[in-house]
Amino acid sequence: MRFVVFLFLLHAILFAEDFITKMEYAKMLYANPRGIGCNLCHGQKGEGTVIAKYKDKGKQKELRAPDITKTSREKFQQAFASTHTVMPRYFLTNNEIEMLYFYVTSEVNK
Numbered sequence: 001m002r003f004v005v006f007l008f009l010l011h012a013i014l015f016a017e018d019f020i021t022k023m024e025y026a027k028m029l030y031a032n033p034r035g036i037g038c039n040l041c042h043g044q045k046g047e048g049t050v051i052a053k054y055k056d057k058g059k060q061k062e063l064r065a066p067d068i069t070k071t072s073r074e075k076f077q078q079a080f081a082s083t084h085t086v087m088p089r090y091f092l093t094n095n096e097i098e099m100l101y102f103y104v105t106s107e108v109n110k
Helices: 002-014 022-031 073-081 094-105
Strands: 050-056 059-064
Touching: 022 094, 073 094
Parallel strands: none
Antiparallel strands: 050 059
16 A cells, blocks of 8 residues: 555656646746736736826826737847836746746737
8 A cells, every 4th residue: 555655656746747737837927927917917818908098288198018929039038137117027037938928929828
């Protein structure tokens, strides 16, 4: 019996990477990378949304988050390296940025 339990635990440890798929991890990261989800501004799939509407000198204006589904990998990575007036700094690892890029450019996501 102990041997069976040992084999089960060994199998679970060796194949633990299959516990969550790449897409599931990327989706989870997109929804909450560091407390503020990308989806709150860029939409559920990265399509971009209106963040706020306001008036400036009597004219109706809106603040929009861009569609990031067709952004190049280089521009996507640069967005995390630079400071923005609206987008928070996330301090993501290169792997996390790659996962986010995978998520927003994936055909499964569309």
